[in-house]
Amino acid sequence: MTSDPTEEAFRDLMATFASGVTVVTSRAGEQDGGMTVSAFFSVTLDPPRVVVSLALAADTTPLVERSGLFAVNLLREEQRDLSARFADRVPPPQKFEGLTLDRGVGGVPLLKDTLGALECRTEARIPAGDHALFLGRVIGVRPGRPGRPLVYWDRDYRELKATVGVSPRREGGP
């Protein structure tokens, strides 16, 4: 816990900002890794590029550094368990136990049943204190199952209300 009022105010205000939830996966050598990440955004459309912010202390980060490859798996609202599983500090093999996976470029694990996944090659690594920002060139788009996104807001998982007017396309409708 911090007693710095700016830091506390920062945390409190950031809690009011809603984000989607992703699992960033990677593979280097024979080792798979994956971590829950909400610090993700698209940067350019032409060519498609995204940024993820990864903690240096996370087991997945060195895999991204070594392979230069990562995937961003976009979670559906029914996938809180998957988010919790990949946010746990358990040994990487345990995280994938019992999951059937697809494999992308370089063998990077792709989670099944998500909204979809972006396969990325690292174009730049920007140091950011105890994190690093990875600018990824999107080298593959894997559409998944239509649905609603898992949302993180006010320090907890949330679901979009039906009244938000989610497009029928995203519901898998006509």
Ligand SMILES: Cc1cc2nc3c(=O)[nH]c(=O)nc-3n(C[C@H](O)[C@H](O)[C@H](O)COP(=O)(O)O)c2cc1C
């Ligand atoms: C909703 C949510 C969002 C998160 N977003 C990030 C993030 O953007 N970047 C990050 O480094 N860690 C984030 N984390 C924490 C990591 O998922 C967590 O440290 C994880 O244990 C790292 O796994 P690893 O050490 O196996 O790589 C988030 C956790 C949760 C629950």
